[in-house]
Amino acid sequence: MRDETSILTPTDHTPQCEQTRARRRLLCALVVALLLLPAAASAEVKIQAYALPSNGGYPHDVAVGADGIVWYTAQPSGQLGRLDPASGKVELVSLGSGAAPHGVIIGPDGAPWVTEGGTNAIVRVDPTTREVKRWPLPEARGYVNLNTLTFDKRGRVWFTGQNGVYGRLDPATAAMQVWDAPRGRGPYGITTTPDGAVYYASLAGSHIARVDLDTGAATVIEPPTKDQGARRVWSDSKGHIWVSEWNSGNVSCYDPAARTWKTWKLPGDHPRTYAVYVDAQDIVWLSDWGSNAIVRFDPSTEKFETFPSDRRGANVRQMLGRPGEVWAPESGADRLVVYRTR
Amino acid sequence: MSEPAGWALVALAAMVTLASTARADAARGERVFQRCYACHSVVAGETKLPGPNLRHVLGRRAGTLSGFAFSPAMIAAGAGGLTWTRATLDAYLANPQAVVPGTEMGMPGGLPSPVDRQDVIDYLAEAARSSTTSPPSR
Numbered sequence: 001m002r003d004e005t006s007i008l009t010p011t012d013h014t015p016q017c018e019q020t021r022a023r024r025r026l027l028c029a030l031v032v033a034l035l036l037l038p039a040a041a042s043a044e045v046k047i048q049a050y051a052l053p054s055n056g057g058y059p060h061d062v063a064v065g066a067d068g069i070v071w072y073t074a075q076p077s078g079q080l081g082r083l084d085p086a087s088g089k090v091e092l093v094s095l096g097s098g099a100a101p102h103g104v105i106i107g108p109d110g111a112p113w114v115t116e117g118g119t120n121a122i123v124r125v126d127p128t129t130r131e132v133k134r135w136p137l138p139e140a141r142g143y144v145n146l147n148t149l150t151f152d153k154r155g156r157v158w159f160t161g162q163n164g165v166y167g168r169l170d171p172a173t174a175a176m177q178v179w180d181a182p183r184g185r186g187p188y189g190i191t192t193t194p195d196g197a198v199y200y201a202s203l204a205g206s207h208i209a210r211v212d213l214d215t216g217a218a219t220v221i222e223p224p225t226k227d228q229g230a231r232r233v234w235s236d237s238k239g240h241i242w243v244s245e246w247n248s249g250n251v252s253c254y255d256p257a258a259r260t261w262k263t264w265k266l267p268g269d270h271p272r273t274y275a276v277y278v279d280a281q282d283i284v285w286l287s288d289w290g291s292n293a294i295v296r297f298d299p300s301t302e303k304f305e306t307f308p309s310d311r312r313g314a315n316v317r318q319m320l321g322r323p324g325e326v327w328a329p330e331s332g333a334d335r336l337v338v339y340r341t342r
Numbered sequence: 343m344s345e346p347a348g349w350a351l352v353a354l355a356a357m358v359t360l361a362s363t364a365r366a367d368a369a370r371g372e373r374v375f376q377r378c379y380a381c382h383s384v385v386a387g388e389t390k391l392p393g394p395n396l397r398h399v400l401g402r403r404a405g406t407l408s409g410f411a412f413s414p415a416m417i418a419a420g421a422g423g424l425t426w427t428r429a430t431l432d433a434y435l436a437n438p439q440a441v442v443p444g445t446e447m448g449m450p451g452g453l454p455s456p457v458d459r460q461d462v463i464d465y466l467a468e469a470a471r472s473s474t475t476s477p478p479s480r
Contacts, residue, residue, distance in 0.1 A: 058450045076451030092462075100451055143376040162380030185380050185391075204380065204391050227390055246392065272446075290448065294346060313415070313444040332439070 056092040059329035071112040073101035103148035115146035153196035160187035189232030193239040199336040201230040244276035287316035371465025384469035415444030
């Protein structure tokens, strides 16, 4: 590959005869074609769906570990599901009476961590023993409608509560703090950038916010579109914050260093952008309820590509992945769907 | 005390008990409504939330509140005759997808407890009568 690239680099500026130039153009065209072939192959997407058991369906959020095991929240039945994609086998772990889990991520310890909205607690499930450990929110806070969580680079869990809070748990000490969100109800998706900054989106508040990791203070950052309904956020490798805008049907991107925004409307007549996830190649994956599809966006070309679901009302509420895989829980179709890019 | 007067007292006591029970249920319903609060309001004029304002929802045709962008599924349900009564609201809250397939309401499990459902419906009914309904307490 290095040799082929060097051929494309115009380093020789000495005059040449026309025949030599023609041969060189042909060679360049051949090399360009060879270079594009692997790129085209990597752009191919293989889609596979996994049906879920009826007593553990309606997946809300999903997370895949480095080992390829997939965990999902079966919200109506109060369980955490575990899918082994190699066998298709699904195991269900009860999160206890009254549970209605919303978010799930894989922590730095390799375990699934859950925002357990039904019982107002942060929950860890041991991936080996299936032991369920709980950190309830302070009683005085009341029900906060826990939504999503993320780890910072100091081993602490940050979480959102849609009723107007965000908080932090240090699992090492069990210390938990909960703060009122600056504009009340709405905190929804949350993400950590590669340099460790934490941002959340406020759906009802139509903004994103950056959290001070020491003081816990949240600074509101306004997207350019009014009342856009910022639902979820995800960071790319450069620390740019990608935002799925539910009301506007946009995807937007905030550059924290330049403090600038870019915004794109999803394809279709009435897009409703629910989930956003940015993969290891900085390709942006979105779910659009308006077109009942997964949408892939390449920021370098600003082109969208749509993958309609083959089920009505698939209702993908979140996406997560690992290199080469993007997982989408079809809550309305009782399936986990993976988009494999290699 | 004459017999009619005695019955009147009993009836009055029953009415007081019923009224206080209703109040207690609505009060409990306010706590249940915290599960809905992130997306819905019962405060007059409070819009721009992810879900429609639920003030005066009882008696309203589904998917018809002016100014809210309902899902096609909810609009179709309303066009098909679905009106929010205590019974239809109870069924919807028990299993949203069964009553309105394709609804966008982000509460797939609904409210499993029949008591919770009745209490929150009481709260919605009371909110419609009140001129000073405030957001639910934390």
